[in-house]
Amino acid sequence: MGRKLLLDKAHIENIRLYDVYRREGGYRSVEKALKSMSPDGVTDEVKKSGLRGRGGAGFPTGMKWSFLAKPEGVPRYLVVNADESEPGTFKDRYLMEFIPHLLIEGMIVSSYALGSNRSYIYIRGEYAWIVNILEQAIAEAKNNGWLGKNILGSGFDCEIYVQRGAGAYICGEETALLESLEGKRGNPRIKPPFPAVKGLWGCPTVVNNVESIAAVVPIINEGGEEYAKIGIGKSTGTKLISACGNINKPGVYEIDMTISVEEFLYSDEYCGGIANGKKLKACIPGGSSVPILPANLLLKTAKGETRMMTYESLADGGFATGSMMGSGGFIVLDETQCVVRHTYTLARFYRHESCGQCTPCREGTPWLENLLYKLEYGKGKMSDIDLLWNVQKNIEGNTICPLGDAAAWPVAAAIRHFRDEFEWHVNNPEECLKKNYGLAGYADPINVPV
């Protein structure tokens, strides 16, 4: 059994209520931080823990905090990113729904470290019922003196507000989120300046994922060094993985980052293997934006080493033979799934969610979708596959925000590893209309010039 730091208490009856949460040791980290630590001391602990942002990019959280500009007389803000709209990712929802006080507790400690007297939770609009859960937790925390003025007599004031989004994936991008929070159209800002210098209402701001902030609680309780002992290399601590697709036990799992992908996929403690006795074909290990991997490259790296559920190991081999940890959305495809159809579905999503600000993403994502539709429905030509490659390449790296990359990468990876399946669609136009899946069995990686 791996260690659980975030969800170990999530299933205690009524843990959503303050009294139960407190009885189980809740809010200890606030006491510890506000009574015995300086704000910089908290930041140092987070630095020592090696915690990396759980929102997708994996940027070290402690380092992000230390970049926060601190000019005199200007407020600073902590904004928690609960927009969670990446297809395949539903871990923050679980955490907020079952153990909301953990997020509130983490936010108080983090706000103390950053000097934020008003902190915000920007939550995905569709999570309407969770808003109520969070509001209740905030009210309870406030009634018990954990929020408000002069918390625990430390002189530190803090309020937490919840703001609902209106259903746009792009508002999960941190600068689009800030625009939306300010009441504007959710367009990503052009960086620099970065939020650490000019964020919410032009003030220095830290944007962190729900899970990153919740992880601050065990880090303060146990100490950064203790936390850093869990995991391998630069992947410290535990990570929530939301597993879905053709597996026996879809759900949210907390892993300590020491297990292999194979163990995660096949052991009964986690995914419980591929459903219906089918074979594994492919997997997207980190949410829809990261490259898809064929079965052989998922379980072993190109060097033949066992692939582990860590930031480094999942990225081993770069985009040629690796993928990314991303936001931890683990999407599994069995042998009956069609990669072309799957890629088409993703392209549709990104086309729909592009904010339309910059040219390559606005015009390129519909093009990707159209080409994939054509291929999937048996009207494609061989040259369309190369065109698809070329269009995604023209988008990647040339946009304002990473949504452009996120739209391009899945297409690139699908062609890189499953080109034969695309070609099969071109060569068998009638058959691919009759059945909705592509080639059975494993697809061998094919070398495509990068």
Added chain:
Amino acid sequence: MAEEIKKEAPKLFKVTIDNKTIEVPPGTTILNAARMIGVEVAPPAMCYYSKLEESGGRCRSCLVEVAAGSTADPRPMPKLVASCRTTVMDGMVVNNYSSERVLDARKGVVEFLLVNHPLDCPICDQAGECYLQDFSYEHGKTAASRYEFKKRIFELEDIGPYIKLHMTRCILCYRCVLVADQLTEKRVHGVLKRGDHAEISTYISKAIDNDFSGNMIDVCPVGALTDRTFRFKNRVWFTKPVDAHRDCDKCCGKVTLWQRGEEVMRVTSRKDPWAEVQTIDGKPAWICNDCRFHKKKINDWVIEGPTVISRHSVIAQGHYEGMIKPKETLPEVMGGRDPKLLMDIRKVSGVNSVDISQLPGPATSETFKKKEQ
């Protein structure tokens, strides 16, 4: 301004763009540094507009490669950067026209900009002074379009009494939105929807009616916003631009008149070499709707002289700078004689000697060869 009075002279940053070096004040963007060097190295800019805050960064046509970040940290930047929004560092080395990667990326941007563009230049008022025309001519691919799907189409819309919105042509540069935000007191115009459905619109079809709204027409790089008082009246290259002014209590009153004969076809603000409104007396010379739409008689204006057109070549026909006209007129040169036909091309080619209607089949080169023998 207080900030500008500093005790020490500010240190200048040295930046090299396409092997040309210049020293610029800190805070200058790569694009502006390149403009200071000259037209040869200035990246194209479809959305940046130096007189509008927050402009730029969106169209991606000005992407450049930073080969060395600075003297202190000479690592190259991994991605191409938008030169209009990236400030220079001391010792920065930038590749623009000298980089294949940049030219390739721009080809991609041109292609993307054109996939949904109607390409209706023959009936577009902007033709001849359109940035998209220039940009695709200079940076586009030569091959035919690879896009074979339906283009998105929007209905034409009147936004206010003076402006026509032709959304199908819009490249979403956001310049007009910034004008609405920054020049007019009450914004009633912005972007609705997202992705390729995004559109410029007045909120719930509210008309734009305010003194400076006409400047949106001038900042629009394409023919998406056009002057309803000029629509379809003339091709810009047939009109003659002259600088003129009048006393106006709303704006600077300094404009360009576009004349056909004695008639004033349209009035615009004066443009600088980057097709932006000129800075006159330290301020952008935006003009008011009164000057633009209601002063169309030549005696409303004091004419200053011909406008210098340096960049947009089509309009510059007949307005070349430094052009020397011959003193004599053609009849003088001919000395009263009629011009003489030097060669009758039909006779020389012998084409007319074959009666094509008498041939049993279609005419081929063989038909004419026989004749020659």
